[in-house]
Amino acid sequence: MAKYLLEHDRPNCIGCGACAAVCPKFWEMNDDGKSDIKGGKPRKDEWQELEIDEKDFETNREAAESCPVNVIHIKNKETGEKII
Numbered sequence: 001m002a003k004y005l006l007e008h009d010r011p012n013c014i015g016c017g018a019c020a021a022v023c024p025k026f027w028e029m030n031d032d033g034k035s036d037i038k039g040g041k042p043r044k045d046e047w048q049e050l051e052i053d054e055k056d057f058e059t060n061r062e063a064a065e066s067c068p069v070n071v072i073h074i075k076n077k078e079t080g081e082k083i084i
């Protein structure tokens with residue numbers, strides 16, 4: 001069962017490309033200049049989200065740490081705790 005929720009505050013993404021370079025399995029650049037979570041679900045607030053497993057936590061944590069404007073977040077799904 002997926003343990004984490006990966007979130008992207010897409011409206012505030014500046015399109016630097018770091019996440020897609022660090023973690024191309026989960027992140028790609030869109031034609032509009034911003035990044036997308038591959039297979040991510042769009043939300044009403046224009047963020048995207050995707051449930052991820054423990055094995056995919058580290059690579060997405062690296063993507064989040066590479067983001068200069070901190071618009072990538074990871075939450076513990078069970079507790080709701082924001083990890084990054």
Ligand code: SF4
Pocket residue numbers: 012013014015016017018019020034035066067068069070071072
């Ligand atoms: S690293 Fe952050 S600002 Fe850069 S493209 Fe990815 S989400 Fe957007």
